[in-house]
Amino acid sequence: xxxxIKTWILVGFASLLLVACGQGxxxxxxxxxxxxxxxxxxxxxxxxxxxxxxxxSNADEAGNWSGIDVDVCRAVAAAVLGxxxxxxxxxxxxxERFTALTSGExxxxxxxxxxxxxxxxxxxxxxxxxxxxDGQGFMVRKNSGINSVNDFKNGISxxxxxxxxxxLNMRDFFNSKNISxxxxxxxxxxxxxxxxxxxxxxxxxxxxxxxxxxxxKMSNPxxxxxxxxxxxxxxxxxxxxxxxxxWEDIVRWSLNTMIxxxxxxxxxxxxxxxxxxxxxxxxxxxGSEGELGAAFGLDNDWSLRIxxxxxNYGESYKKHIADTGILPNRGPNQLWTKGGILYVPPAR
Amino acid sequence: xxxxxxxxENKKIRNLIPQALTVLALLSVIIYFATNAQxxxxxxxxxxxxxxxxxxxxxxxxxxxxxxxxxxxxxRAFLVGLLNTxxxxxxxxxxxxxxxxxVGISRLSDNYLIAKVAEWYVEIFRxxxxxxxxxxxxxxxxxxxxxxxxxISFYDISFLTIKGWYxxxxxxxxxxxxxxxxxxxxxxxxxxxxxxxxxxxxxxxxIPTTIISLVTLILIPLITFLFLxxxxxxxxxxxxxxxxxxFTYAGGVSIIPELIALALALSMYTATFIAENVRAGILGVxxxxxxxxxxxxxxxxxxxxxxxxxxxxxxxIPPTTNQYLNLTKNSSLAAAIAYPDIVLVFAGTALxxxxxxxxxxxxxxxxxxxxxxxxxxxxNWYNKxxxxxxx
Numbered sequence: 001x002x003x004x005i006k007t008w009i010l011v012g013f014a015s016l017l018l019v020a021c022g023q024g025x026x027x028x029x030x031x032x033x034x035x036x037x038x039x040x041x042x043x044x045x046x047x048x049x050x051x052x053x054x055x056x057s058n059a060d061e062a063g064n065w066s067g068i069d070v071d072v073c074r075a076v077a078a079a080v081l082g083x084x085x086x087x088x089x090x091x092x093x094x095x096e097r098f099t100a101l102t103s104g105e106x107x108x109x110x111x112x113x114x115x116x117x118x119x120x121x122x123x124x125x126x127x128x129x130x131x132x133x134d135g136q137g138f139m140v141r142k143n144s145g146i147n148s149v150n151d152f153k154n155g156i157s158x159x160x161x162x163x164x165x166x167x168l169n170m171r172d173f174f175n176s177k178n179i180s181x182x183x184x185x186x187x188x189x190x191x192x193x194x195x196x197x198x199x200x201x202x203x204x205x206x207x208x209x210x211x212x213x214x215x216x217k218m219s220n221p222x223x224x225x226x227x228x229x230x231x232x233x234x235x236x237x238x239x240x241x242x243x244x245x246x247w248e249d250i251v252r253w254s255l256n257t258m259i260x261x262x263x264x265x266x267x268x269x270x271x272x273x274x275x276x277x278x279x280x281x282x283x284x285x286x287g288s289e290g291e292l293g294a295a296f297g298l299d300n301d302w303s304l305r306i307x308x309x310x311x312n313y314g315e316s317y318k319k320h321i322a323d324t325g326i327l328p329n330r331g332p333n334q335l336w337t338k339g340g341i342l343y344v345p346p347a348r
Numbered sequence: 349x350x351x352x353x354x355x356x357e358n359k360k361i362r363n364l365i366p367q368a369l370t371v372l373a374l375l376s377v378i379i380y381f382a383t384n385a386q387x388x389x390x391x392x393x394x395x396x397x398x399x400x401x402x403x404x405x406x407x408x409x410x411x412x413x414x415x416x417x418x419x420x421x422x423x424r425a426f427l428v429g430l431l432n433t434x435x436x437x438x439x440x441x442x443x444x445x446x447x448x449x450x451v452g453i454s455r456l457s458d459n460y461l462i463a464k465v466a467e468w469y470v471e472i473f474r475x476x477x478x479x480x481x482x483x484x485x486x487x488x489x490x491x492x493x494x495x496x497x498x499x500i501s502f503y504d505i506s507f508l509t510i511k512g513w514y515x516x517x518x519x520x521x522x523x524x525x526x527x528x529x530x531x532x533x534x535x536x537x538x539x540x541x542x543x544x545x546x547x548x549x550x551x552x553x554x555i556p557t558t559i560i561s562l563v564t565l566i567l568i569p570l571i572t573f574l575f576l577x578x579x580x581x582x583x584x585x586x587x588x589x590x591x592x593x594x595f596t597y598a599g600g601v602s603i604i605p606e607l608i609a610l611a612l613a614l615s616m617y618t619a620t621f622i623a624e625n626v627r628a629g630i631l632g633v634x635x636x637x638x639x640x641x642x643x644x645x646x647x648x649x650x651x652x653x654x655x656x657x658x659x660x661x662x663x664x665i666p667p668t669t670n671q672y673l674n675l676t677k678n679s680s681l682a683a684a685i686a687y688p689d690i691v692l693v694f695a696g697t698a699l700x701x702x703x704x705x706x707x708x709x710x711x712x713x714x715x716x717x718x719x720x721x722x723x724x725x726x727x728n729w730y731n732k733x734x735x736x737x738x739x
Binding site for chain 1: 395408409410418491495590591592593596598605686688701704
């Protein structure tokens with residue numbers, strides 16, 4: 001008898017749990033945004049980041065996250081909640097990231113994620129833009145005598161991360177060059193670095209920004225160099241769940257605002273003084289003209305808060321990527337007006 | 349009479365109702381979960397299906413026992429991962445058993461040094477988390493091993509380096525004939541044994557079965573080499589220069605360091621538990637048994653082999669089955685050091701590339717379940733075989 005009572009209690013508990021689960025399921029809304037409502041209710045933005053990639057998303061000893069990916073989440077928090085610090089960060093492995101997003105554990109994924117067709121179309125995700133144009137490269141030891149990818153020969157061993165586009169690019173590259181290679185794929189970046197550093201593999205391949213960042217973790221960074229060739233396009237950008245168009249727009253335009261602010265010379269220190277600017281584009285950016293925030297249920301100062309609290313894209317890049325010595329040269333991540341390819345639609 | 353019958357039936361029904369309700373509740377829970385998942389996936393535009401298994405995988409795998417490259421399907425990649433999991437589990441179980449038995453017996457040795465060494469080994473290795481041991485063997489061994497150009501050479505035919513252990517490759521002609529002859533030899537040995545048992549039981553005649561079967565095992569395959577066109581040549585690994593300072597070995601077979609480290613860690617760890625099982629089994633055999641065996645003039649080895657071990661095995665086998673299952677499941681930690689097992693290849697890369705989390709995790713769980721149940725069935729069969737047969 002006791003046993004059967006136990007069973008019933010268990011069954012009852014399980015059903016309760018299920019009802020709770022059932023209510024948690026998200027639906028699509030054309031005008032109203034469930035994610036926005038939930039975020040306002042919770043009081044923080046649920047943001048998925050990497051497990052530690054300097055320059056993009058990295059936590060210091062006190063557990064404070066920083067990086068250009070982190071700044072996307074901070075921008076969203078500033079726009080939606082009025083405070084860039086109201087973000088809850090969830091460190092995710094490459095493998096976990098999409099499941100965490102589609103299951104609702106996080107609402108924005110800002111984790112140096114490459115925008116590809118299959119990811120965008122197939123697994124319930126939407127990429128909202130690009131915050132870093134990257135490409136896959138190779139790192140070798142300086143004394144190896146390898147100066148270009150053309151020096152690779154049959155039998156070379158290459159270490160990389162599992163569950164990333166680099167694994168696929170690597171195969172495409174070596175196949176096109178007709179080189180047989182030994183792929184060694186680790187789950188975590190730290191182990192890739194350790195194995196390469198120990199000499200298990202001859203080359204380490206991942207996004208070039210990643211190579212530059214990981215090189216700083218090697219036992220002797222000066223012994224390694226990144227080869228000049230880039231073997232793939234890796235547009236990295238923030239991702240949201242498919243089906244919440246308003247939330248998608250908020251994240252997209254939070255990022256766009258940072259880039260547009262740089263274009264018009266609006267930064268964290270001069271933003272509030274530009275309220276009376278002659279330029280209508282600047283006035284729209286700092287919220288003294290138009291009703292742009294209303295389109296996604298925000299007030300008119302949402303973009304001003306982003307610029308004031310997080311800064312424009314140039315400030316973010318300088319602080320996290322350039323000044324940390326990862327990639328001082330902005331390369332393609334320069335504004336289109338200055339020879340790069342950063343070009344965002346106008347905020348109007 | 350009929351009332352009594354009714355009563356029994358009533359009781360039967362009474363007992364059945366809660367069980368039936370439980371099954372029903374369980375089923376509805378499962379169905380609820382499934383439909384809930386389906387609805388949520390539908391809302392988020394995620395499709396469900398196993399069609400992806402036929403798609404091109406387009407990623408390569410370090411180490412595969414069957415022919416595989418990125419142009420094969422995800423299904424094939426699954427098979428590669430599964431075989432790698434089975435390989436490391438079999439190697440691990442093999443060495444864990446040998447080491448476990450040796451250490452278990454050593455712990456009971458009269459020799460103080462041997463007993464203490466065995467005790468320390470057990471206490472150290474069973475109390476350190478396995479994942480740390482795997483990292484230790486992988487990174488410590490990696491750091492300790494030389495680069496290919498300074499590889500540790502075994503008679504110039506085999507080389508141990510940081511990139512792996514390069515051994516000669518066997519190149520067979522008519523391998524299937526050789527394989528058949530080995531099977532034939534084992535069948536012959538089986539008959540020799542049953543004949544010898546009969547002779548011993550009926551006439552008390554001792555036949556030296558060990559020597560005869562050894563000779564059979566060598567002789568029959570040897571005949572295929574001499575008369576049936578079977579031959580074996582070796583391809584030796586040769587040092588190859590890739591750039592001024594980068595070397596590797598070409599030819600031969602490379603046993604990757606990830607496999608070595610994982611097998612080492614798994615067997616060292618599991619052996620400690622098996623050793624304790626063995627010790628428990630031996631101690632579980634009554635003292636009188638040993639004394640009785642000694643009194644009829646058996647020596648120490650004979651006592652262990654003929655009297656103690658057969659009885660101890662009955663105590664040892666069930667908990668050791670658990671350890672075999674643990675080892676197999678623990679092999680999923682392989683992903684940490686890039687050994688391409690089913691978790692790394694299928695529940696890792698394939699999951700990532702296809703995004704089909706529910707499908708892939710279900711397949712992987714089912715696979716581990718099947719593996720574990722197979723081991724369980726085999727060990728239960730062996731246990732029954734070893735159990736006391738009431739006559």
